[in-house]
Amino acid sequence: MSRSAHPAGPRHADVLPEGHYTAPPADLNALDPKVWSQTVGRATDGAVTVAGIEVTRLAEEFGTPAYFLDETDFRARCAAWRDAFGPGADVFYAGKAFLSRAVVRWLHEEGLNLDVCSGGELATALSAGMPAERIAFHGNNKSEDEIERAVSVGVGRIVLDSFQEIVRVAHIAQRLGKRQRVQIRVTVGVEAHTHEFIATAHEDQKFGIALADGLAAEAVRRALELDGIELIGIHSHIGSQIFDMAGFEVAARRVVGLLAEVRDEHGIELPEIDLGGGLGIAYTSDDDPSEPHEIAKALNEIVSRECEAAELRVPRISVEPGRAIVGPTAFTLYTVGTVKPLEGLRTYVSVDGGMSDNIRTALYDAEYTVALASRRSDAEPMLARVVGKHCESGDIVVKDAFLPADIAPGDLIAVPATGAYCRSMASNYNHVLRPPVVAVRDGEARVIVRRETEEDLLRLDVG
């Protein structure tokens, strides 16, 4: 396709409509290392590269849209989390962020554990050789079948989410002649999202058992009475895309408070606490996430301090980062199909995917950035909205971003930080085929989840 100029659209900051952007970046060709994985750069011809491979070559070989996952970056993040917490703690990767058999193997090799929350995730983990004892099973409504499989294969822990589930898991384990290690998930009355946290009244959601009103203490009482389960600790997960440690501080204090209550009432010190995941990543240059070693230091200090005050032995800590490991490791590569300038508003750039490969913008009003990837451009910045090909006006991938004004059909554009909750939440809306995930490392690219085909779609449609 030719790069013909299109009618002049909105270009300059002084004519821009309201939106989620500040000023255009100084250099549209620059790739902020905060939002791109570590092996991403630009070749001398201007094309974006990952692991030394130009995206133009990747697009030829694998097509678009496609997710490209930087294996080196993924492994480095695993190692950073593992080393930050050390041998005295456990890091569980939250599989729901993105799970495939290759990823399970990398996690295993890097010494991480794995959270799953469905039979499908459990099957993926086991089929790639993750030892069952390194798997934690989550979810607010695990089916009897899922519980039975989890107990039978011997998962390291099941995180109990309700009074009914305490009994259900205990009975199933007893029937199978097992004693299942469990944690109880509590809601500490803190909810944290993005840059803020709220410390009251957030018991009004479906997960966990509230600490308030003594409910969690009652859950511990019940769990301790049942033979089929062994209560090893308390679990808390306060939210997602969190940048501020204040929410964890309150959560840790309240969980340790429960441990002290349990000690006073039952004379036992539960050996573990799990503080969940939710650590934020940079989707745009405005985000400033903490490093794993800073997070580990802060959490260890908080827990030690609270335990000292309560005269408790410091329990073994676990954390469950999902997004913070896989989010920054991948970008989505799209081909531009149409460019539609709306006078006085912005220019709509349509790509060959959309809400079926990234629902986060439509679902959470998420922010992303985007770069022209197949070439460098010195054209002036143009306010753009990157939209998909679905029959839905909310089908937006990037709400507001600057692209060079000469963007044209056939150009490749890349949206960084799409490793988490994009492929895992992908759909077949409009019978669009879900994109592949391609792992790239040291100059080599290989498909780890293949592109869906029309045969795949038709195979499920049994007429």
Ligand SMILES: *Cc1c(COP(=O)(O)O)cnc(C)c1O
């Ligand atoms: C979703 C979830 C996580 C991971 O959250 P991220 O924001 O991806 O780090 C960890 N633990 C539990 C229980 C979760 O539900």
